[in-house]
Amino acid sequence: MKVAVIGAGYAGLAAAVELAAQGISVTVFEAARQLGGRARRVDYLEMALDNGQHILLGAYRETLRLMRMTGADPAELLLRLPLQLVIPGRFRLQAAPLPAPLHLAFSLLTARGLTWGERISAVRFMSAMRRRNFRLGDDIGAGKMLTMHGQTGNLRRYLWEPLCIGALNTPLETASAQVFLNVLRDSLAGSREDSDMLLPLANLTHLFPEHADAFLKSHGGKIIHSQTVLAVKDEAARFSLEMRPGTEKFDQVICAVPPQRLAALTANLPELAQARAQVGHFSYQPIYSVFLQYPAATCLPRPMIGLYGGITQWVFDRGQLNHEPGLLCAVISAEGPHQTLDHDELAQRVNDELRATLPDLPQPLWHKVIAEKRATFACSPDLQRPGQVTPLPNFYLAGDYTAGDYPATLESAVRSGVKCAQLILESP
Numbered sequence: 493m494k495v496a497v498i499g500a501g502y503a504g505l506a507a508a509v510e511l512a513a514q515g516i517s518v519t520v521f522e523a524a525r526q527l528g529g530r531a532r533r534v535d536y537l538e539m540a541l542d543n544g545q546h547i548l549l550g551a552y553r554e555t556l557r558l559m560r561m562t563g564a565d566p567a568e569l570l571l572r573l574p575l576q577l578v579i580p581g582r583f584r585l586q587a588a589p590l591p592a593p594l595h596l597a598f599s600l601l602t603a604r605g606l607t608w609g610e611r612i613s614a615v616r617f618m619s620a621m622r623r624r625n626f627r628l629g630d631d632i633g634a635g636k637m638l639t640m641h642g643q644t645g646n647l648r649r650y651l652w653e654p655l656c657i658g659a660l661n662t663p664l665e666t667a668s669a670q671v672f673l674n675v676l677r678d679s680l681a682g683s684r685e686d687s688d689m690l691l692p693l694a695n696l697t698h699l700f701p702e703h704a705d706a707f708l709k710s711h712g713g714k715i716i717h718s719q720t721v722l723a724v725k726d727e728a729a730r731f732s733l734e735m736r737p738g739t740e741k742f743d744q745v746i747c748a749v750p751p752q753r754l755a756a757l758t759a760n761l762p763e764l765a766q767a768r769a770q771v772g773h774f775s776y777q778p779i780y781s782v783f784l785q786y787p788a789a790t791c792l793p794r795p796m797i798g799l800y801g802g803i804t805q806w807v808f809d810r811g812q813l814n815h816e817p818g819l820l821c822a823v824i825s826a827e828g829p830h831q832t833l834d835h836d837e838l839a840q841r842v843n844d845e846l847r848a849t850l851p852d853l854p855q856p857l858w859h860k861v862i863a864e865k866r867a868t869f870a871c872s873p874d875l876q877r878p879g880q881v882t883p884l885p886n887f888y889l890a891g892d893y894t895a896g897d898y899p900a901t902l903e904s905a906v907r908s909g910v911k912c913a914q915l916i917l918e919s920p
């Protein structure tokens with residue numbers, strides 16, 4: 493059996509390593525030179541930046557499992573920190589070293605920047621959600637759900653809103669309350685380890701894709717870089733992948749391209765009409781990453797801090813994380829007024845906002861803005877996402893946009909890839 497995987501993002505690579513581990517002959521086609529898709533290394537000024545700063549959670553079980561399986565040691569490649577959200581001078585929440593669920597209750601009850609009423613309201617909200625198993629009858633906007641449960645004021649401003657935008661990359665008012673609850677269930681309300689934040693200590697291509705590549709090679713698989721698949725044709729129970737130059741035939745195909753590429757690639761497959769229609773209803777949200785290089789001695793008080801009141805949401809100290817001294821990366825998720833600024837203005841604005849919190853910050857030596865205008869699908873209420881199984885036998889869909897509990901994340905991408913591989917392994 494010959495299996496083709498189209499796309500070497502985290503979803504495609506997850507599928508490929510699962511199959512190769514079971515002795516299946518797998519070939520991965522990747523349009524870009526670099527592996528990792530949206531979670532890839534970007535080379536700039538002899539540095540290995542990332543396409544955008546990423547955070548993983550302890551709850552990313554499948555991602556962590558596949559990292560281990562391919563020889564990428566999470567303990568070496570990820571900085572594991574107890575959940576901590578710090579907006580200097582305004583807010584501080586840190587998971588307590590207690591067993592779940594006490595660690596959560598304690599951290600909410602001791603959060604700085606909230607009134608006693610807000611702390612108790614947060615604990616009540618989480619207990620109410622736990623009692624209903626984090627399930628809503630009908631999905632609604634996350635903002636509306638929080639209002640219905642009295643989650644207002646600083647509690648909403650400093651805790652729920654940044655968490656929702658960070659996790660779903662969708663503004664609170666238009667984000668799916670159900671998907672937000674799924675994230676809270678597995679992180680904040682999960683075990684203490686699940687709620688840990690895992691910050692990459694290496695670039696995103698090294699974190700998993702390079703290890704997956706080596707694993708595939710040693711298990712008889714291969715990745716063909718810089719090879720765009722132009723179309724897939726269904727020819728008498730085999731699939732013909734059209735490329736320039738030539739075509740190649742496979743028994744099974746896992747299509748692991750981003751949702752925007754699905755329609756063109758599957759145009760010859762009428763069975764994929766429903767998946768194309770579902771994706772056609774998606775809208776997308778941006779993520780901007782603003783890298784600011786300061787003199788090497790510059791550092792943040794901790795690896796990651798939040799900012800409030802401007803456009804900058806989170807700032808990461810790449811010196812403490814990726815051995816890039818003096819390099820800070822500001823992250824701005826979801827749509828907003830920052831999109832009207834050009835890259836120089838945006839970098840200046842982020843620098844000004846940082847200096848309001850850290851007055852001693854010198855002028856940056858250079859900056860680089862990476863604007864992913866369609867970083868993820870907008871995770872809106874009741875969004876219909878295509879399943880991994882399609883009506884076309886032996887043709888599967890993987891990717892962060894396919895059906896699942898999570899918003900567009902590394903873990904949803906990996907889980908979808910693992911599921912496709914399992915379906916193939918279980919097929920007669």
Ligand SMILES: Cc1cc2nc3c(=O)[nH]c(=O)nc-3n(C[C@H](O)[C@H](O)[C@H](O)COP(=O)(O)OP(=O)(O)OC[C@H]3O[C@@H](n4cnc5c(N)ncnc54)[C@H](O)[C@@H]3O)c2cc1C
Pocket residue numbers: 498499500501502503504521522523524527528529530531543544545546547548719720721722748749750753757779780781864867868890891892893900901902903905
């Ligand atoms: C800036 C940014 C920040 C993010 N932050 C986080 C975070 O903190 N935590 C988190 O969990 N997630 C985060 N995400 C989301 C995460 O990166 C994605 O959910 C995940 O990488 C998607 O993986 P994927 O494999 O589904 O798709 P992709 O990564 O998009 O991979 C698809 C691959 O298919 C290839 N391809 C496309 N067309 C073809 C073709 N015709 N032929 C061959 N190859 C093709 C592409 O080149 C690409 O490599 C972030 C995303 C962005 C953009």
